[in-house]
Amino acid sequence: MTLPTTILTMVQATKKIDNGLNEQNTILDHVDLTIQKGDFITVLGGNGAGKSTLFNVLAGSLPLTSGDIRLKHQDITNWKEEKRATVFARVFQDPKQGTAPRMTVAENLLLALHRGEKRTIKRRELKENEPVFYELCASLGNGLENHLDTPTGNLSGGQRQALSLLMATLKDPELLLLDEHTAALDPKTAKQLMKFTNQRIQEKELTCLMITHRMEDALQYGNRLLLLKKGKIKKDLNAQEKKKLTLNDLFLFFEEED
Numbered sequence: 304m305t306l307p308t309t310i311l312t313m314v315q316a317t318k319k320i321d322n323g324l325n326e327q328n329t330i331l332d333h334v335d336l337t338i339q340k341g342d343f344i345t346v347l348g349g350n351g352a353g354k355s356t357l358f359n360v361l362a363g364s365l366p367l368t369s370g371d372i373r374l375k376h377q378d379i380t381n382w383k384e385e386k387r388a389t390v391f392a393r394v395f396q397d398p399k400q401g402t403a404p405r406m407t408v409a410e411n412l413l414l415a416l417h418r419g420e421k422r423t424i425k426r427r428e429l430k431e432n433e434p435v436f437y438e439l440c441a442s443l444g445n446g447l448e449n450h451l452d453t454p455t456g457n458l459s460g461g462q463r464q465a466l467s468l469l470m471a472t473l474k475d476p477e478l479l480l481l482d483e484h485t486a487a488l489d490p491k492t493a494k495q496l497m498k499f500t501n502q503r504i505q506e507k508e509l510t511c512l513m514i515t516h517r518m519e520d521a522l523q524y525g526n527r528l529l530l531l532k533k534g535k536i537k538k539d540l541n542a543q544e545k546k547k548l549t550l551n552d553l554f555l556f557f558e559e560e561d
């Protein structure tokens with residue numbers, strides 16, 4: 304049996320925000336979290352529970368007030384957002400956020416292939432990578448392979464989110480952050496993208512945190528489930544505990560007073 308490899312550790316991670324009345328609100332409250340390689344963790348919590356804050360402090364868009372974050376035992380607490388983007392990839396809820404609208408599908412994929420490098424797009428490289436990009440897009444099953452030369456602003460929301468997911472996973476990030484990435488899609492498209500997401504995570508053996516408000520998805524996918532309330536992790540369920548969990552248990556959790 305191989306021992307699990309720790310990818311990420313948060314120790315007493317806390318974020319306080321000035322509320323404008325000379326007081327501070329704690330929006331992430333002394334969070335301890337250890338993520339092992341290959342974990343696919345679904346993250347649930349009501350509005351304002353702190354899910355996006357958790358992602359923002361991981362991605363570096365919000366600095367921690369106290370506590371620290373370690374990536375494979377390296378302290379990354381003070382790494383800037385740009386540096387963290389070389390190891391973490393994030394897909395947002397809004398299809399407009401993940402891709403450059405005036406650039407074509409192929410150009411966006413080429414940018415993703417060179418994530419973290421400062422360089423311009425070369426026509427020759429686009430040509431060379433075309434067969435790879437075609438196959439990659441065809442694997443989505445939504446016709447994106449026929450739009451390699453289409454600016455992404457002209458794609459459907461579903462195609463654009465699928466492309467964002469492909470881009471985020473192209474270079475095997477240490478940690479994939481899915482921030483309600485299916486929430487803006489119609490039920491059928493959301494289901495297809497979720498199926499593809501799971502397939503991609505399994506195939507590439509990625510480590511992933513996924514925020515969702517779809518409780519069925521939180522139960523169906525992943526090997527671990529976090530329940531957040533008032534900036535705290537209230538439950539961290541492992542695979543066995545998660546298997547036993549029902550939709551009713553989740554409804555009860557949301558209704559519970561603290």
Ligand SMILES: Nc1ncnc2c1ncn2[C@@H]1O[C@H](COP(=O)(O)OP(=O)(O)OP(=O)(O)O)[C@@H](O)[C@H]1O
Pocket residue numbers: 320330348349350351352353354355356357
């Ligand atoms: N930059 C900020 N400035 C002030 N308050 C903030 C900031 N970011 C988050 N908050 C507050 O922190 C709390 C947690 O917000 P957060 O967006 O993390 O919740 P969430 O669980 O993602 O909610 P939702 O499901 O509605 O997206 C909320 O009360 C929110 O108003």
